[in-house]
Amino acid sequence: xxxxxxxxxxxxxxxxxxxxxxxxxxxxxxxxxxxxxxxxxxxxxxxxxxxxxxxxxxxxxxxxxxxxxxxxxxxxxxxxxxxxxxxxxxxxxxxxxxxxxxxxxxxxxxxxxxxxxxxxxxxxxxxxxxxxxxxxxxxxxxxxxxxxxxxxxxxxxxxxxxxxxxxxxxxxxxxxxxxxxxxxxxxxxxxxxxxxxxxxxxxxxxxxxxxxxxxxxxxxxxxxxxxxxxxxxxxxxxxxxxxxxxxxxxxxxxxxxxxxxxxxxxxxxxxxxxxxxx
Ligand code: BGO
Numbered sequence: 371x372x373x374x375x376x377x378x379x380x381x382x383x384x385x386x387x388x389x390x391x392x393x394x395x396x397x398x399x400x401x402x403x404x405x406x407x408x409x410x411x412x413x414x415x416x417x418x419x420x421x422x423x424x425x426x427x428x429x430x431x432x433x434x435x436x437x438x439x440x441x442x443x444x445x446x447x448x449x450x451x452x453x454x455x456x457x458x459x460x461x462x463x464x465x466x467x468x469x470x471x472x473x474x475x476x477x478x479x480x481x482x483x484x485x486x487x488x489x490x491x492x493x494x495x496x497x498x499x500x501x502x503x504x505x506x507x508x509x510x511x512x513x514x515x516x517x518x519x520x521x522x523x524x525x526x527x528x529x530x531x532x533x534x535x536x537x538x539x540x541x542x543x544x545x546x547x548x549x550x551x552x553x554x555x556x557x558x559x560x561x562x563x564x565x566x567x568x569x570x571x572x573x574x575x576x577x578x579x580x581x582x583x584x585x586x587x588x589x590x591x592x593x594x595x596x597x598x599x600x601x602x603x604x605x606x607x608x609x610x611x612x613x614x615x616x617x618x619x620x621x622x623x624x625x626x627x628x629x630x631x632x633x634x635x636x637x638x639x640x641x642x643x644x645x646x647x648x
Pocket of ligand 1: 386387388389390391392393394395435492493494495496520521522523524
């Protein structure tokens with residue numbers, strides 16, 4: 371769908387960790403006219419709403435709270451399916467800004483999907499009350515996505531979020547993707563080569579990481595022959611041997627290392643316990 375056509379509704383999907391304030395923000399964004407059903411085939415609730423911003427219809431889908439985009443839980447599968455198959459134009463990643471480090475893990479995975487992502491830094495009232503400062507401009511530039519400060523409980527930031535969603539749907543800009551270490555990137559390059567004829571360019575990074583992690587669901591959808599499976603396994607095993615860890619932990623550790631750097635460069639925590647003599 372050409373989402374730059376001003377007459378077409380934008381589909382926005384809310385994604386975030388449990389308790390990040392996603393439901394509160396979703397309700398503030400959409401108002402009270404919500405459609406509640408189950409996701410196809412599972413007993414997980416699907417909530418949809420619609421709002422109109424400056425004449426543009428915005429169709430909004432909420433997804434269950436998740437910590438990661440693996441395939442281990444129904445909630446994660448439902449969210450992945452929604453993003454991949456439901457014609458989502460923009461992902462609003464709701465983040466609890468008072469627990470930025472933990473919440474950014476999911477964010478990094480969402481960025482790999484190469485869909486427009488907006489970071490809604492929710493619970494900013496708590497951050498401010500603590501006296502911490504988040505350099506949102508820097509965070510936006512490091513992650514390559516728009517960042518909007520919100521305090522859902524106080525209804526703050528929803529209009530800016532709508533404006534940003536409207537702009538993001540009409541923009542061809544894609545989020546920046548964090549580069550792993552050379553050893554891992556080399557493996558990603560080889561895996562990308564294996565799948566380049568059967569994937570679209572925008573999907574390759576996401577699939578390469580998932581295949582490296584031996585994600586069963588992603589592996590199954592490719593229906594590789596034994597020769598490709600063997601090649602893939604040898605690429606993964608070589609990295610595991612070199613880094614002396616299993617593939618999934620290698621990716622998890624690399625993501626957390628990067629998140630630590632991002633948080634260090636973008637968040638100034640209020641010093642506690644300082645006295646005149648300190
Ligand atoms: C309770 N700021 C603050 N301070 N709190 C917020 C904000 C915000 O910006 N946004 C949401 N909350 P959900 P998920 C609660 O329910 O939307 C609060 O899981 C309580 N309840 O009000 O449900 C929100 O959908 C009793 O808090 O999150 C809610 O992502 C005492 O964050 C909680 C204190 O929001 C989770 C809080 C009986």
